[in-house]
Every structure is written in C-alpha cells, then in structure tokens.
Amino acid sequence: MSAVLSEKWVEIGNLDEIPKLGSRVVRTASDEIAIFRAADDRVFALSNRCPHKQGPLSEGILHGHRVTCPLHNWVIELENGQAVAPDVGCAKSYPVRLEGEMILLAI
Amino acid sequence: MKERLVLIGNGMAGVRTLEELLKLEPDKYEITVFGSEPHPNYNRILLSPVLAGEKKFDEIVLNKREWYQQHDITLHAGSPVVEINRVKRKVLAADGTEAAYDRLLLATGSSPFIIPVPGANLEGVISFRDIHDVEQMLAASRQYKRAVVIGGGLLGLEAANGLIKQGMEVSVVHLMETLMERQLDAAAGAMLKRSLEENGMHFLMGAQTDAILGEERVTGVRFKDGSEVKADLVVMAVGIRPNIELAKQAGLYCERGVVVNDTMQTYDPRIYALGECVQHRDTCYGLVAPLFEQAKVCANHLAELGYGRYEGSVTSTKLKVTGIELFSAGDFHGDEQTEEIVFQDQAGGTYKKLVIKDNRISGAVLYGNTVDGAWYFQLMREGTDISDMRESLLFGEAAHLGSSGHGGQSKASAMGDEAQVCDCNGVCKGDIVKAITSEGLFTVDDVKAHTKAGASCGSCIGLVEQILANTLGGDYSAPEAKPICACTDFTHDQVRSTIREYELIDKQAVFDKMDWRTPDGCHVCRPAINYYLISAWPGKAQDDAQSRFVNERVHGNIQKDGTFSVIPRILGGRTTPDELRAIADAADKFNVGEVNLTGGQRINMLGVKKEDLPAMWAFLTERGMLSGHAYGKALRTVKTCVGSTWCRFGTQDSTGLGIKLEEMTWASWMPHKFKMAVSGCPRNCAEATIKDFGVVCVDSGYELHIGGNGGVKVRATDVLCRVTTEEEVMEHCAAFIQLYREEARYLERTAPWIERVGLSDIKKRIVEDVRGRKALYARFLESQEVAQHDPWTARAKGAEAHEFTPIKQIGE
Ligand SMILES: Cc1cc2nc3c(=O)[nH]c(=O)nc-3n(C[C@H](O)[C@H](O)[C@H](O)COP(=O)(O)OP(=O)(O)OC[C@H]3O[C@@H](n4cnc5c(N)ncnc54)[C@H](O)[C@@H]3O)c2cc1C
Ligand code: SF4
Numbered sequence: 001m002s003a004v005l006s007e008k009w010v011e012i013g014n015l016d017e018i019p020k021l022g023s024r025v026v027r028t029a030s031d032e033i034a035i036f037r038a039a040d041d042r043v044f045a046l047s048n049r050c051p052h053k054q055g056p057l058s059e060g061i062l063h064g065h066r067v068t069c070p071l072h073n074w075v076i077e078l079e080n081g082q083a084v085a086p087d088v089g090c091a092k093s094y095p096v097r098l099e100g101e102m103i104l105l106a107i
Numbered sequence: 108m109k110e111r112l113v114l115i116g117n118g119m120a121g122v123r124t125l126e127e128l129l130k131l132e133p134d135k136y137e138i139t140v141f142g143s144e145p146h147p148n149y150n151r152i153l154l155s156p157v158l159a160g161e162k163k164f165d166e167i168v169l170n171k172r173e174w175y176q177q178h179d180i181t182l183h184a185g186s187p188v189v190e191i192n193r194v195k196r197k198v199l200a201a202d203g204t205e206a207a208y209d210r211l212l213l214a215t216g217s218s219p220f221i222i223p224v225p226g227a228n229l230e231g232v233i234s235f236r237d238i239h240d241v242e243q244m245l246a247a248s249r250q251y252k253r254a255v256v257i258g259g260g261l262l263g264l265e266a267a268n269g270l271i272k273q274g275m276e277v278s279v280v281h282l283m284e285t286l287m288e289r290q291l292d293a294a295a296g297a298m299l300k301r302s303l304e305e306n307g308m309h310f311l312m313g314a315q316t317d318a319i320l321g322e323e324r325v326t327g328v329r330f331k332d333g334s335e336v337k338a339d340l341v342v343m344a345v346g347i348r349p350n351i352e353l354a355k356q357a358g359l360y361c362e363r364g365v366v367v368n369d370t371m372q373t374y375d376p377r378i379y380a381l382g383e384c385v386q387h388r389d390t391c392y393g394l395v396a397p398l399f400e401q402a403k404v405c406a407n408h409l410a411e412l413g414y415g416r417y418e419g420s421v422t423s424t425k426l427k428v429t430g431i432e433l434f435s436a437g438d439f440h441g442d443e444q445t446e447e448i449v450f451q452d453q454a455g456g457t458y459k460k461l462v463i464k465d466n467r468i469s470g471a472v473l474y475g476n477t478v479d480g481a482w483y484f485q486l487m488r489e490g491t492d493i494s495d496m497r498e499s500l501l502f503g504e505a506a507h508l509g510s511s512g513h514g515g516q517s518k519a520s521a522m523g524d525e526a527q528v529c530d531c532n533g534v535c536k537g538d539i540v541k542a543i544t545s546e547g548l549f550t551v552d553d554v555k556a557h558t559k560a561g562a563s564c565g566s567c568i569g570l571v572e573q574i575l576a577n578t579l580g581g582d583y584s585a586p587e588a589k590p591i592c593a594c595t596d597f598t599h600d601q602v603r604s605t606i607r608e609y610e611l612i613d614k615q616a617v618f619d620k621m622d623w624r625t626p627d628g629c630h631v632c633r634p635a636i637n638y639y640l641i642s643a644w645p646g647k648a649q650d651d652a653q654s655r656f657v658n659e660r661v662h663g664n665i666q667k668d669g670t671f672s673v674i675p676r677i678l679g680g681r682t683t684p685d686e687l688r689a690i691a692d693a694a695d696k697f698n699v700g701e702v703n704l705t706g707g708q709r710i711n712m713l714g715v716k717k718e719d720l721p722a723m724w725a726f727l728t729e730r731g732m733l734s735g736h737a738y739g740k741a742l743r744t745v746k747t748c749v750g751s752t753w754c755r756f757g758t759q760d761s762t763g764l765g766i767k768l769e770e771m772t773w774a775s776w777m778p779h780k781f782k783m784a785v786s787g788c789p790r791n792c793a794e795a796t797i798k799d800f801g802v803v804c805v806d807s808g809y810e811l812h813i814g815g816n817g818g819v820k821v822r823a824t825d826v827l828c829r830v831t832t833e834e835e836v837m838e839h840c841a842a843f844i845q846l847y848r849e850e851a852r853y854l855e856r857t858a859p860w861i862e863r864v865g866l867s868d869i870k871k872r873i874v875e876d877v878r879g880r881k882a883l884y885a886r887f888l889e890s891q892e893v894a895q896h897d898p899w900t901a902r903a904k905g906a907e908a909h910e911f912t913p914i915k916q917i918g919e
C-alpha cells in the first residue's frame with residue numbers, strides 16, 4: 001500500500017465548519033477520525049473510538065483540551081489520546097494543523 | 108523565586124492539604140515537610156486492622172517516598188521540629204536541620220493522654236497512636252499472655268479486639284458504666300458489651316485506676332477500691348490531647364487546641380493549622396472526616412484562590428471490629444425539646460434510636476443493623492423534614508424506597524469478597540476493599556473513579572458507603588454542601604441563585620462571576636449550568652448545544668454501537684392506523700434494525716445511522732408526528748388507560764385527559780426525565796402511582812399523585828390532593844412541573860427532590876398557596892411558548908446540519 005510510504009496532509013475543511021467546543025468526523029477507508037475544535041480554536045484529531053468500549057468520542061462534551069466519552073464518561077486527553085487517570089487506555093491520535101482557516105489532517 | 112511552604116507534622120491532615128494544594132497549584136511552592144515519625148504518611152485509622160493482623164504496614168502507607176520525590180517535596184522523616192522562629196520565619200528541628208518559610212502549616216495531630224498515676228512510665232505501658240505503639244503491642248503479644256486496656260471508648264475497644272486476635276487474654280477497664288458513652292446510649296452500649304463478651308473480652312466497669320504495679324515491667328493494675336488485676340501489658344486509651352506545645356512556645360494563641368478561624372489561619376496570618384491539633388469554633392475533632400474538609404479550605408487559601416470557608420463538621424462513627432455493626436451520629440442523648448423513635452429487638456440483637464428535634468433528625472444510634480446509617484446521616488445533615496415519613500423511618504430507606512437489582516443484599520459486612528456489589532459494572536466487594544486500602548480512598552467519589560462501582564445507575568452507592576465505613580470506620584461521604592464538580596467549590600443551589608441574582612445569561616458569565624477553575628467547565632457542570640440558564644431565562648438565554656449530552660444535542664438516544672433510536676410521540680398512548688403506517692414505512696425505508704414497543708406506550712425504532720436521522724425525521728414529521736423526547740431530561744410520556752370511553756370501570760375520560768396533559772407539557776426541559784400517567788379508576792391500569800406526576804380518576808374527580816419512580820429505586824407516589832375538574836388537574840400539573848423545574852437540582856428526579864425538601868413544603872406551595880400556584884402555572888405556560896417547538900421538524904428542514912454529516916469523506 002502506498003499510504004505506508006509517507007503520511008500525506010489532506011485538506012478537510014474550514015475551521016468554522018466545526019462549532020467551538022464541538023467535533024466532526026472524517027471518514028477514511030480504514031478509520032473514522034474525530035476532529036475537535038477547542039474553545040481556544042486549537043484543533044485535534046483522534047480515532048473516533050474510545051479506548052474503553054469504542055464509544056464515539058466525537059459525540060462527547062469537550063472541555064479544555066479534553067473530551068468526555070458519551071458512553072461511560074471516560075475523559076480523554078485530546079493532545080495524545082490518553083485516558084485521564086485512574087482510567088487507562090489510549091485512542092490513536094493523528095497529526096492535524098491549521099493553515100489560516102483550513103484544517104489539514106495527516107493520514 | 109518560588110515561595111517556601113513548610114509543613115510540620117507528616118500525618119493525615121497535613122499531607123492531605125498538600126495533595127489538595129498540588130491539584131490546584133502544582134508549582135507555586137517549594138515544599139518542605141518535617142515529621143516526628145520515621146515513616147512516610149500512612150493511614151492512621153488502619154492501625155487497628157494492623158494490630159488485629161488483618162493488614163501489614165506497607166498496605167496502609169498513603170504516600171510512598173516516591174510521591175514526595177515526584178512532587179519535589181523535601182521530606183525530613185524522623186525529625187521533630189523543636190522551635191518556630193516567627194521573626195526570622197524559620198523552623199528548627201531536633202537534629203539541627205533548619206528551614207525558612209513564607210507560609211507555615213501546622214498539623215501536629217494529638218497525643219494520647221496518659222493518666223498521671225504511679226507506674227505510668229513502667230515498661231509494658233503503651234498508648235495506641237502510631238505504628239511504633241502497634242509494633243510494641245505485637246511484640247508483647249508474642250511473649251506475654253495478659254493484657255489490660257484502660258479505656259472503653261472507640262480506640263480502647265479496637266485495641267482490645269486486636270490483642271485478642273493476637274491470642275492474648277484481654278480485660279477492658281472503663282471508668283463509666285456505658286461503653287463508648289460518647290457515641291452510644293446505655294441500651295446500645297449494653298448490647299455492644301454483650302457481643303464483645305461473647306468474643307472473649309472481659310470488662311471491669313466503673314473502675315477507677317489508682318496505680319500501675321510492677322518494678323521494671325508492669326505486673327498489674329490496682330483500682331481505687333483496692334482490687335487488683337494481673338497484667339503483662341497495659342494499653343492506655345483514655346483520650347487524646349491536641350499537640351500544641353510547639354505553637355504555644357512560638358507565642359501562637361492556643362486554648363485546648365491551636366485556635367484557628369474559618370480559613371484555618373492562626374493568629375499569625377502566615378501560619379495555618381489544621382487537623383487534630385486545632386480548635387475551630389470551640390471544637391476539637393478526633394476523626395478524619397472534618398480534617399479533609401479543613402484540608403480543602405486550607406489548600407484553597409494557600410493557592411490564593413481566596414474562597415471557601417470551613418464552618419465546622421457533623422461527624423459520625425463506626426467501630427471497626429469485625430462482626431460488630433454499630434453506627435452513631437450527632438446528638439443522640441436528646442433533651443426536653445427532642446423526641447425519640449426507638450426500635451429494640453434484644454433477641455435479634457438490633458437496636459435503633461433516632462432523636463428528632465423540630466421534625467428533623469438530630470442524632471442516631473444504630474446497633475446490629477447499620478444499613479441505614481448513611482441515609483439517616485444524610486437526612487440529618489441536610490436537615491430534611493421527616494414528618495411525612497415518620498411511620499416508616501425506622502424501617503429504613505429500603506422500606507421507604509424499594510430497590511431492584513441486588514437481590515435484597517443490604518448488609519455489606521455479610522457479603523463475601525467475591526460478592527458483586529455493582530451489578531452494572533461487575534465490581535465485587537473484594538475489589539472495592541482492595542482499592543480503598545491500597546489506593547488510600549476515603550470518599551464514595553474516589554471509589555467510583557477507581558473501581559467504577561456506583562458509577563452507572565448508582566443503586567449500589569449505599570453498599571459502597573457501608574463498605575467504606577466498615578473499612579475505614581466512619582462516614583466520609585462528602586458533606587451536604589457538595590460542589591457541582593471539581594471546577595468549582597460552589598454548589599448547585601449557589602450557582603442557580605447567582606444566575607438569578609446577577610441576571611447571568613450565558614455560561615461564560617457564570618464562569619467569570621464565580622471564578623471557575625477551568626476555562627470552559629467540564630461534562631458535569633456545563634449541562635447543569637445550561638439547564639439553569641435556560642430554565643431561569645426562557646427566550647433570553649441561548650440553549651448551548653455544546654453543553655448538552657449527545658442525546659439531547661442530536662435528539663435521539665445513542666446506543667452502545669453508536670447508532671441512534673427514533674421514538675415519535677404518541678400523545679396519551681392513542682394512535683391511528685395512519686400513524687402506524689407512517690412508522691412502518693419509515694422503518695422499512697431506513698432499514699431500522701429492530702422495532703420495539705416501549706413501556707410508555709410508544710414505538711421505538713432502533714439502529715438508525717446518524718446521517719439518516721434528518722431524512723427519517725422529515726419523513727415522520729411530514730406525516731404529522733412529533734419528536735417523543737425519549738432521549739432528554741424532559742417530559743417523556745403520558746401513559747393512559749382507555750378509561751370511561753371503553754372500560755366498564757372507568758370513571759372519567761383518562762385517555763382524553765392524558766392527551767391534554769401531554770399537549771400542554773411536551774418539549775419542556777426539566778432537571779431530569781419526567782413521566783406521567785392517567786388511570787381511569789383506582790384499579791390503576793396505567794400505573795399512575797409510580798410516575799413523577801400521576802392522576803387516578805375517581806367518581807368525584809381526580810386524585811393527584813407526585814414523586815413516584817419505577818426505576819432502580821421503586822418509589823410509590825405521595826398523594827398531593829384531590830380536585831374536581833380537568834382544568835384544575837392541568838393547573839396543578841403545570842405548577843408542580845414548574846416548581847420542580849425551578850427548584851430541583853439538575854439530574855435530581857422528583858422522588859429524591861421531594862425526599863429532600865419534604866412533601867409538606869410542596870403541598871404548601873401547590874395546594875394551599877393558590878396565588879403561588881397560579882403564578883407557577885403562568886410561568887410554565889410562558890416558558891412553553893419558547894420551548895414548544897418540534898426539534899425534528901427544524902432539523903428535517905436543515906437546522907444544525909453539521910451535526911449529522913461527516914466534514915469529509917476520504918477514499919472509497
Ligand atoms: C488506632 C486509631 C484508630 C483510629 N480510627 C479512626 C476511625 O476509625 N475513624 C476516624 O475518623 N478516625 C480514626 N482515628 C483518628 C484519626 O487517625 C485522626 O483523626 C487523624 O489521623 C488526625 O490527623 P492529623 O494529621 O491531625 O494527626 P496525625 O495523623 O496524628 O499526624 C500528626 C503527625 O505530626 C507528627 N508531629 C507531631 N509533632 C511534631 C513536631 N513537632 N514535628 C514534626 N512532626 C510532628 C506526629 O508524629 C504525626 O505523625 C484513629 C486513630 C487511631 C490512633
Ligand atoms: S384503570 Fe380503571 S378505568 Fe382504566 S382500564 Fe383499568 S379498570 Fe378501566
């Protein structure tokens with residue numbers, strides 16, 4: 001597969017397409033990726049599957065740089081996908097950046 | 108440069124304060140700790156199980172040495188401070204170590220009181236305060252046979268129990284005629300004495316110690332009446348004295364303890380003090396629960412957040428002797444102004460006494476069966492008016508609220524380690540006990556976070572509280588003034604009244620006004636604040652979608668596989684062939700996984716993909732259907748029976764009335780979900796007596812019921828009143844809902860709300876105060892004008908479209 005060779009940056013949409021403290025998903029052939037927009041307009045990207053029981057993180061409530069999973073309230077760090085103690089687990093995180101208002105995701 | 112904070116006393120109160128402080132301000136201070144004992148901080152409470160051989164020292168250490176390292180805390184263990192120089196702002200330890208401070212924290216605890224009788228300093232005379240004492244007792248128990256414990260209080264009895272476990276013959280000497288007289292009345296004390304005697308403990312009651320006998324090592328004890336007993340070991344457990352010498356020598360004002368104000372400051376504002384060494388509002392405490400409340404306040408001030416006051420604690424006690432169930436709280440002796448409710452079963456070994464003052468519990472003693480201790484304690488702290496539950500009060504919470512789910516299991520101590528406590532998350536008793544001791548947990552919230560017990564439906568919280576109490580010997584559940592969440596110290600009620608008083612209309616205004624610790628709250632406080640805002644200012648406050656749980660944001664119930672369910676409203680449970688056809692066609696068209704009939708007389712289509720929701724709603728709303736709000740903290744259903752239209756017993760048109768009620772109330776947001784029902788006669792086919800608001804039709808009109816619940820905790824309704832016309836039913840119903848909307852806390856169902864404020868209060872406001880009722884009714888209708896719009900229709904037309912589609916599809 002060619003994707004293995006290098007990650008490529010893809011334009012996925014404008015910042016204002018995601019509400020502040022909200023999230024939307026990007027669907028790829030292999031995964032569903034949740035893109036989060038924090039109150040300070042930083043964006044983050046995590047696999048949309050909670051490390052606990054695969055809950056859709058994009059449906060959770062965002063606060064600071066964390067999201068609370070809607071199914072059983074695990075709290076996940078947006079920066080690295082780690083569950084906040086005492087829970088243990090990790091959701092895959094993807095590189096994401098802003099170029100002006102455009103959100104770019106590396107897959 | 109960082110400010111320097113020095114802690115004197117490496118014990119439970121001091122270190123807890125550091126932990127709280129590090130949570131708030133991890134980098135503010137350079138911290139140094141001095142402790143007399145050569146150990147890191149351990150859980151003093153658990154010395155009793157160590158003595159009884161049920162635990163090892165390692166297991167009761169709360170903060171390992173690595174913890175101090177990780178937080179850059181300099182620890183001088185085994186190094187008592189001997190002088191505080193307040194002018195130069197430094198402390199001096201016995202070994203010559205010095206440390207300068209900007210702020211000083213005193214948490215020196217207390218010392219056992221040694222009765223000043225001849226022989227009190229002989230070898231083999233020991234007190235019971237620290238691990239060193241326990242080691243000495245354990246060593247003595249290996250060599251010697253006979254022990255005398257002086258003092259029949261909590262500590263003395265736990266010591267005696269431990270020594271019996273170690274194989275010694277133990278006599279307990281007590282000055283009074285009642286054991287644990289500070290916690291028990293005579294009746295409970297006598298029952299306790301009997302069961303301890305069955306365990307092999309001997310008692311000498313009303314005996315005053317005159318001298319400890321022996322040359323070098325103790326050989327016996329002599330009493331005032333001249334009698335003597337032999338002893339190879341004497342344990343003195345007659346009380347404690349706050350350690351105030353150091354503070355006194357430094358010129359800090361002391362009485363029985365170091366005197367502090369509500370922010371835990373001594374007379375020198377740079378010096379804080381807390382724990383057993385202090386005297387606050389004339390009280391010295393000897394239990395850990397108050398220390399934890401003090402630690403929170405103190406940490407808050409050290410972090411310079413500047414809010415939070417300590418206003419004293421109400422405490423409760425349990426005796427940590429395996430097999431003995433005993434609970435005591437508050438003022439259990441009573442006086443001329445109090446009355447008592449007592450239950451005594453000598454043969455069965457149970458005793459319960461509640462002391463009531465002005466219809467509120469002011470004290471409780473339970474022996475033999477302490478299941479309801481936590482409940483009574485809560486009613487007591489919250490000052491709940493109990494006049495409506497008087498008759499059933501002694502039978503406990505279970506009699507009051509039926510419980511489903513744990514097979515009637517209600518006695519934590521009788522459960523084996525493998526017995527399941529939390530049926531939702533599959534957590535056993537052993538897991539919980541292990542987490543409490545190995546992780547050093549003290550509150551139900553800690554246990555929830557670490558084990559997930561009680562984190563889902565919450566029905567096992569009572570058991571978790573008992574396990575905590577049995578393991579730690581007290582009730583550590585958070586005090587009444589519980590903050591909403593960790594983002595603030597303010598309670599639900601305070602937030603809500605601030606919103607009204609200062610006319611705050613969005614969440615940011617609340618965060619700013621009330622100094623929220625986090626920039627945008629968390630998943631606990633944001634939905635609550637959003638609800639308080641929209642219910643206080645209908646039409647003015649914007650509903651914030653990002654502060655809503657997914658179900659309410661997306662207007663469907665999320666299922667465990669991430670799909671949603673769709674439940675259209677079927678007013679009053681009456682439907683038509685056209686509606687049924689619409690539902691059947693929708694189910695076909697959108698390939699729903701399963702179609703279900705719900706308990707609320709509706710039809711549930713499960714397994715719908717999120718992207719399909721708007722189209723499916725468009726399909727249904729075009730055919731005249733509305734959202735059922737089956738996903739929200741909102742009005743759910745109005746269940747009805749067929750009533751006088753068809754049923755031979757029917758007294759009124761129950762279906763028609765149900766439809767009217769639902770037409771009036773649908774789409775109103777509430778603190779929690781809200782269900783109604785109307786039955787056509789007292790046969791009650793619509794189960795109106797387990798609903799939040801129920802109507803039972805009778806020949807002469809309508810009987811109105813409130814506060815029922817058919818969930819985890821079954822609770823039958825209370826009767827509100829009887830009325831004669833449908834208009835009155837509507838008015839009472841709306842007024843009751845509005846009162847609930849305005850005054851219950853977010854996520855509080857009507858049943859616990861009524862328990863908390865008392866039925867009589869609600870009757871007064873809805874039934875007796877006619878003008879008040881009409882005003883509530885008017886406010887409800889006003890808020891409905893804003894709220895009563897169908898969210899499905901709006902979304903079918905394109906509102907919030909971003910909610911339902913991916914931002915981008917890559918590949919395929
Ligand atoms: C056997 C036993 C069982 C108990 N059971 C219960 C129970 O079931 N429930 C309950 O709520 N409470 C119980 N308690 C009481 C509870 O342990 C205390 O309330 C609590 O430990 C007090 O905390 P503290 O920090 O004020 O004092 P401590 O925990 O005593 O800490 C004070 C520390 O300061 C040190 N110190 C004193 N002077 C100096 C100095 N000059 N320099 C340096 N260090 C100094 C002391 O050595 C000590 O280590 C029990 C106590 C004991 C002894
Ligand atoms: S509650 Fe009464 S009126 Fe309604 S169906 Fe049952 S028996 Fe008939």
Ligand code: FES
Nearest residue numbers: 050052053055069
């Ligand atoms: S699936 Fe996320 S918390 Fe359980």
